[in-house]
Amino acid sequence: MSAGAGRRSEGSRRDLLIDIALDVIAEHGVAGTTHRRVAAAAGVPLGSTTYYFADLGDLLRAAFGRLADQVSERFEARLAPARTPGEARDAIVDYLRYDLSDEREAALSYEFYAYAVRHPEVRSMVAAWFGRSQIALERFFPPATARLIDTMIEGLCTYRGLASGPDEAEIRRALELLSPER
Incomplete structure (x- = not known):
């Protein structure tokens, strides 16, 4: 060999x-x-x-890094065809409706966040993950708006994993409030 x-x-x-x-x-x-x-x-x-x-922490960091990459790549792919803020809002709604219905992934995200609270090296991985989402959103929205939309997406993901979340119309309305057409 x-x-x-x-x-x-x-x-x-x-x-x-x-x-x-x-x-x-x-x-x-x-x-x-x-x-x-x-x-x-x-x-x-x-x-x-x-x-x-080297140790269990090393394995957990690698696993959580993989999770962050997979979710980020899916989000970026969903936004890639969009050319306008309106198309980006539609892509975000589709991402929330179709790409985040996996209970396994929700459980992994909760575990990642909880682990990050007590492990600063992992907290920086979460911050990088959020940063990557915000950069993707900044193609369409000002940085402060991109951060608010990303915060809303993360909150909806958490909410939907634990309770019934807002429907499509409510999500669209929230996005319109955060990023009105000019």
């Missing part, structure tokens, strides 16, 4: 462990996530998790 193939295999195993860690976190929470549980769920020896990740 060539050195390149070995590296791909190692990268693939590391990626697998990150994906499985997200599954374990979604099912058991951060408090119930261990190297042993992740290794068992991945069907790999326990030493694999400690080989690729």
